[in-house]
Amino acid sequence: MGSPKTAPRASYHHGDLRNALMDSAVELARAGGPEAVVLREVARRVGVSATAAYRHFSAADELFGEVKQAALARLAESIERAVGAVPDEGDPGDVAVARLRASAEGYLDFAFSEPGLFQTAFHHDDHKVDPADAADDMSFSDSAAFQTFSRLLDEVLAAGRMAPHCRAGAEVAGWSMVHGFAVLGTEGPLGRHLSPQMMAFVRQRTIDVVMRGLTAQD
Amino acid sequence: MGSPKTAPRASYHHGDLRNALMDSAVELARAGGPEAVVLREVARRVGVSATAAYRHFSAADELFGEVKQAALARLAESIERAVGAVPDEGDPGDVAVARLRASAEGYLDFAFSEPGLFQTAFHHDDHKVDPADAADDMSFSDSAAFQTFSRLLDEVLAAGRMAPHCRAGAEVAGWSMVHGFAVLGTEGPLGRHLSPQMMAFVRQRTIDVVMRGLTAQD
DNA sequence: CCACGGAAGTTGACGCCGTCAACATCGAGG
DNA sequence: CCTCGATGTTGACGGCGTCAACTTCCGTGG
Numbered sequence: 151m152g153s154p155k156t157a158p159r160a161s162y163h164h165g166d167l168r169n170a171l172m173d174s175a176v177e178l179a180r181a182g183g184p185e186a187v188v189l190r191e192v193a194r195r196v197g198v199s200a201t202a203a204y205r206h207f208s209a210a211d212e213l214f215g216e217v218k219q220a221a222l223a224r225l226a227e228s229i230e231r232a233v234g235a236v237p238d239e240g241d242p243g244d245v246a247v248a249r250l251r252a253s254a255e256g257y258l259d260f261a262f263s264e265p266g267l268f269q270t271a272f273h274h275d276d277h278k279v280d281p282a283d284a285a286d287d288m289s290f291s292d293s294a295a296f297q298t299f300s301r302l303l304d305e306v307l308a309a310g311r312m313a314p315h316c317r318a319g320a321e322v323a324g325w326s327m328v329h330g331f332a333v334l335g336t337e338g339p340l341g342r343h344l345s346p347q348m349m350a351f352v353r354q355r356t357i358d359v360v361m362r363g364l365t366a367q368d
Numbered sequence: 369m370g371s372p373k374t375a376p377r378a379s380y381h382h383g384d385l386r387n388a389l390m391d392s393a394v395e396l397a398r399a400g401g402p403e404a405v406v407l408r409e410v411a412r413r414v415g416v417s418a419t420a421a422y423r424h425f426s427a428a429d430e431l432f433g434e435v436k437q438a439a440l441a442r443l444a445e446s447i448e449r450a451v452g453a454v455p456d457e458g459d460p461g462d463v464a465v466a467r468l469r470a471s472a473e474g475y476l477d478f479a480f481s482e483p484g485l486f487q488t489a490f491h492h493d494d495h496k497v498d499p500a501d502a503a504d505d506m507s508f509s510d511s512a513a514f515q516t517f518s519r520l521l522d523e524v525l526a527a528g529r530m531a532p533h534c535r536a537g538a539e540v541a542g543w544s545m546v547h548g549f550a551v552l553g554t555e556g557p558l559g560r561h562l563s564p565q566m567m568a569f570v571r572q573r574t575i576d577v578v579m580r581g582l583t584a585q586d
Numbered sequence: 587c588c589a590c591g592g593a594a595g596t597t598g599a600c601g602c603c604g605t606c607a608a609c610a611t612c613g614a615g616g
Numbered sequence: 617c618c619t620c621g622a623t624g625t626t627g628a629c630g631g632c633g634t635c636a637a638c639t640t641c642c643g644t645g646g
Binding site for chain 3: 162163189190191200201204209210322
C-alpha cells in the first residue's frame with residue numbers, strides 16, 4: 151500500500167520516474183540556478199541510479215531543456231497574472247498603458263522572486279551554431295509571454311498612446327530593457343551592490359524610461 | 369638560443385607561464401565563451417601540465433576572474449573608442465546626445481563582434497552569497513565603462529537635454545536596455561531567429577527607444 | 587665556485603561529472 | 617505460465633578541478 155509516489159521505494163520500478171526527475175530537477179534549478187541541474191544529483195534525490203534517467207531522457211541536455219521550458223512557462227504565468235490584475239476601467243489608453251507596465255512588473259517579479267528559475271529559463275550553453283537546425287529550439291520569443299507582450303503593444307498603439315512609426319521593433323526594445331534589468335539585478339552586479347531600497351528605486355526608474363520611450367508621441 | 373617565449377619547450381621552466389596561460393584562456397573565452405575556459409585545456413595549449421597553473425593561480429576560478437577582467441577592459445575600450453569618434457562640433461546638446469548614443473553603439477559593437485568575451489565579462493557562477501564579502505568582487509558597475517556612461521549622462525543633463533528629475537537612476541536604466549539587447553542578441557533567442565537585417569533594424573529601434581526615454585523633457 | 591634552498595613544473599591519485607555496455611527485474615499479453 | 621520489452625542497476629571510461637609528493641632549475645651567499 152502506498153502509491154509509488156508516496157512510497158518511493160515500494161518496488162524495483164518507480165512508476166512515475168520521468169515526472170519525479172523533472173520535479174527534482176526543477177527544484178534544483180530553483181535553488182541553485184542552471185549550474186545546479188546535475189543529472190547525478192537529480193537521480194540521487196529521487197533515489198535512483200544515475201543511468202536510470204536515460205530511460206526517459208536521451209541525455210542530460212534534454213532534461214535541462216525541459217526544465218528550461220518549465221521555467222519559461224512560470225515566467226509567462228507571472229506576466230499573465232500581473233496583466234490580469236489591472237482593472238479594466240477608465241480611459242482605454244490608460245488601461246492599455248497600465249497593462250503594458252504590468253507586464254514588465256510581472257516579468258521582474260518573477261526574475262527577482264525566482265532567480266534560479268529565471269536564469270535557467272534563459273541559460274544557453276554551447277557555442278555550436280550548426281546550420282539550419284535552429285528551428286527546433288523553442289524559446290521566449292516563441293512563447294506565450296512574448297505573444298502577450300506583442301498584443302499589449304498593439305493595444306497601446308490602437309489606443310493612440312504610441313506613434314505608429316514606433317510600433318515596429320517595439321517588442322524587442324521593451325523586452326531588452328526589462329530583461330537587461332532582470333539579468334543585471336539577479337546575476338549581475340546590481341543585485342550585489344545595491345540596497346533593496348535602491349533596487350526598488352532604479353527598478354521603477356528603469357520601467358519609467360522604457361514606458362516613456364515606447365509611448366512617445368513625436 | 370631562442371627566448372622561452374618563442375621556443376616554448378626551451379627548458380623545463382617556462383619563463384612567462386602566467387601570461388601564457390592568460391593569453392590562452394582569453395583566446396578560449398573568445399572562441400567558446402565562459403564555459404570554454406577549462407583549466408586543463410588552457411594548460412594543454414600552453415604545453416604544460418594542468419597543475420602547473422596552480423603556481424600562478426590559486427584555483428581555476430581565479431584564472432577565470434582575470435579573464436573576466438580582461439574582457440571587461442576590452443568592452444570599456446570599445447565604448448571609449450566609439451565615444452571618442454564623435455566629432456566635438458555643433459550644438460553642445462547635440463554632441464552630448466550623440467556621445468551618449470555612441471556609447472551604446474560601442475557597447476553593442478563589442479557584444480556582437482566578440483560574443484565569447486562579452487558573455488565571459490558578465491558570467492557569474494555560483495549561487496553562494498556569503499555575508500559581507502561582496503566587496504571584493506569587481507565588476508562592470510565599478511569599471512571605467514560605467515564611469516564613462518555616468519559622465520555622459522551628466523553631460524546630457526548639463527546641456528539641458530534631460531529633465532533633471534530623470535537623472536537619478538538613468539545609468540541603470542540605460543545600461544539595462546543596452547545590456548538586455550546584447551544578451552538577447554548574443555546568447556538569447558534574438559540572434560538565432562532574426563536575419564542580420566532585422567537585427568540591425570531592431571538594434572537601432574532599441575537604441576532609439578532608450579535615447580527617447582532618457583532625453584525626454586517633460 | 588659551488589652548494590643549496592626555494593620557485594616552478596611533473597606525476598599520480600581522488601572524487602566529481604556525463605555517458606555507455608551489459609546485466610537484472612518486473613509486469614502485461616500471448 | 618512464460619516470455620519479452622520496458623525499466624532500473626552495476627561497473628567502467630574519459631574528462632574535469634584539485635591535492636600531495638616528487639623533480640628540475642636558477643639565483644644567491646659562503
